[in-house]
Amino acid sequence: MEQKTKIHAEEGRQELLITRQFDLPIDLLFKAYTEAELVEQWMGTKVLKLESNKHGAYQFETSDPKGNKHGFNGVIHEFELNRKITRTFEMENTPFAVQLEYLDFEALSDSTSKLTMHVVYKSAAIRDQILQLPFAQGINMAHNRLESILSKKS
């Protein structure tokens, strides 16, 4: 089966492309990005601020299972209804530099649409670190499991 979400990341580059086709009309896909209540539902985050317009800003806050709060924020540089959003994205209290995100929305038919996210990082090294975060978390989880197995043994 063909994968619905694709990542294109060339080695040594400081950018990547995320593409995804949706069984949704274009206006609904776009709405998922502009209405706070909907963003909260699919991103699993609290939306503190979301100004969906040019020069607007946004601020999200998620809580991890341990109850720690993680903040995300950015400003919106370009906003064209059902066509594009250009924004910055910053993970607060992390060593990662701000990234630039170009979101392009495209209607494929009356009921299907496509999102292309072009993300530009400060450096190729930062891009690779962020790409590897979910992999590293998987390794850490396995490591923690291993440690708990070992501690039970002793």
Place this chain on the structure above:
Amino acid sequence: MNLRRDAFQAIADPTRRAILLLVASQAMTAGAIASNFDTARPTVSKHLQILTECDLLKQEQNGREMYYHLNAGKMKEIAEFIEPFRQMWDERFNKLESIMKDYQLKQKE
């Protein structure tokens, strides 16, 4: 056989990721690796076989013992590292899609 795909599947398993983590610091024999797990020895051997087949582990004969060590070159290939990243986005977008379908139905009511 799609080797790249197999590497993805290989690292999708938590026990196999733990094995990779173990041998990342030093080459180990199958017995030494197995002693770190509660799992039966044949199960660990099967995991080692899968990891070796998709080139994430390399075997090296040292005297009478066969040692397993990490194939750093293969691990470095960005494709393996980005699969969990892709899955994260895929899950996120699946959620977006289902929430917006519900939203669409509610609008029609």
